Amino acid sequence: MKRLELLKELIFKNDSKILFWVFDGVGGLPHPDSGKTELETAHTPNLDAFARSAACGGLEAYGAGIAPGSGPGHLSIFGYPLDDFDLPRGVLEVLGAEKAYLKGEEVHDVALTAQDLAMRGNFATLEQRGDQLVISDRRANNITSDESQRVCRYLSEHLAIEGYEIFVFPGEQHRFAVLIRGENLAGGLTDADPQKSGLPPKFVEAERPEARHSAEIVNSLVRQASEILKGEQKANAVLLRGIGSAPKIPTLGELYGLRCAAIATYPMYKGIARLLGMDILHVPSLSHEDEVKVLEENFDKYDFFYLHIKETDSYAHKRDFDGKVGVLESCDPLFARATALDFDAVVLTGDHCTPAILGDHSWHPIPTALWGKQVLGGGSAAYSERECIRGTLGIRPSRDILALALAEAGRFNKYGA
């Protein structure tokens, strides 16, 4: 935190403009047939020319060896030290959810406030053993995502706690998330999950006095859920974990005096951006060209733009190497269009790596290129994992990149005389 406080003190306000172009899961690993990564395979003349004019390097969200989720990945490229701004898992799930049910109705883009209590859930199967009800399966006997979604809707229709709104977010298979909204909620609760089968369901406990009221609310939800779901074959109980509120994160506006806009098409990224105080600009479709159009139309209104491309990550999760290559290639001319705007600093990066050959996030340094008028470039012939590491930025924590961009944009005073 000390460094963030100092950065805040050193801020110099000007009219400069900064772009963060974030390819989700951008970095990859070599395809066994070609020995080339997705970036090395893709024909991306504009990204490559940009890297040659830029200072390049590799970013690590949480140091060596740790593959971050999108939450920590984004927090760190936006300059937040993860040890100080730890988002409860429940908050990350809610931020990442596509939709929710509220009183049985589908709702979208639920904005998370610091007063809401979020939690992850598993549907589980209960069974009578002797005179005790115990959990026989912590994952509701391989319930399908469709079934699980139906249960979420049904549950949301019947849950009722006076004075509170309860959003239920369906997830994959047995997974879901819950958000409770109302007065007097606070994190600091143990998990309502016995962590193994053969044990009776568990209730939360308050770890601090301020959380006592929340404990009652959550436990009442657990009890109601068992009642509501008792006719279900598989999903007749809920286990709740990672319960907490979104931390009071100082926004990018508060820290650096930036007017920030997010251009993203998926809910999680909008949710994170909202948490950090960005305005979420409406993108009329899922097309990347529309994202760039929105950037162009709003260029005059903001200091800082976060433009997020989801599909690099989506294809990589499906182990679709060529699909990921295709997204990079189709975005290449769009990147050129975006950087033709009069930016003072441009960052081309990702929130983490998702190598298509792994089908999941990885811990490798995120290939990153920073352009600005005072940049000391050189060393990198193209935008790729291996070329970026030869550049002048070296391998660094992801949280460095925002400060470097602010420096390029002339937004810091000197530290000390």
Add this chain to the structure above:
Amino acid sequence: MKRLELLKELIFKNDSKILFWVFDGVGGLPHPDSGKTELETAHTPNLDAFARSAACGGLEAYGAGIAPGSGPGHLSIFGYPLDDFDLPRGVLEVLGAEKAYLKGEEVHDVALTAQDLAMRGNFATLEQRGDQLVISDRRANNITSDESQRVCRYLSEHLAIEGYEIFVFPGEQHRFAVLIRGENLAGGLTDADPQKSGLPPKFVEAERPEARHSAEIVNSLVRQASEILKGEQKANAVLLRGIGSAPKIPTLGELYGLRCAAIATYPMYKGIARLLGMDILHVPSLSHEDEVKVLEENFDKYDFFYLHIKETDSYAHKRDFDGKVGVLESCDPLFARATALDFDAVVLTGDHCTPAILGDHSWHPIPTALWGKQVLGGGSAAYSERECIRGTLGIRPSRDILALALAEAGRFNKYGA
């Protein structure tokens, strides 16, 4: 601090000798005509040969994006973590001042002790509005440096607080600094500066009980100054900020058992060196050759030498690219002479970068070369920003370089069995 304590514990005393050759503001950026930085332009066969024999890298004083002043820049190359050893701005101003007035007399090289209270000042203009005296201009209506110097002298002549010496240090335009010396002074004061015009002058307040006496002394100075300066048209009030004492910094002698000497010609660098417990060796002129002569003459008497070359920074501040190149070239044979002495470790570095095209300090990694008998060299063909980053040290915090030099000099025991 934890690391410093461990380093201190691990120290092994021997007869090795270490040189820190510090080119102030050494790093630069490419000239738009040539695409080459100052270091890349300068013909410096000796510096380049040294870099080829050395382990090279880039240093950052306070992490990514932050351009440090000379104070933080030097503290960090001498191994001090800046979050633990933050010098109040007043202290940095006093360390950096060329001269002071004491009772109207000019004095030089004022040594700062941990008992002194230092502060930055602005001359301001007061004006009667209705029945109130308010500040009409916080910068004394563009007072010139010459006028301001006259006012400093006059002020120092008439200020009188029983039992205290008051040094007034003239600065540029409306800026000055004050040092109060005497018993029972302590930092922990708010600023005596309303921060905007149209408000009445402000007085300091003690933020902790130990500072109450200091608050009285400083406020009496503020009141006296208004009285003394009431005949002035422009500078008829003082605003004081960044008030504090030099922190009790453990010296390089205390930490590492080093007998240290500083060879520098400008007051700020002597001031910092004195704070860190170095002996200040007298240099008979401003010539760099004299600095090297003093090094040669005193080689037997010390373990650690800090040799500071100011002019690389001075020319860069004047945006004189060729002037900076010239200093590097003229120092090149002198560096060869210095390193012909029987040193065990030599560090060639700077306190920060000052690219001539910017005319000010920058945040870029400081090109650095470390030589010693156990050095792992390679990768760097010359002493320059881009060649150093290709070297074996990588990009690191500036505070790492002292430990690396001590290691080269065989001055650490192994940590643990």
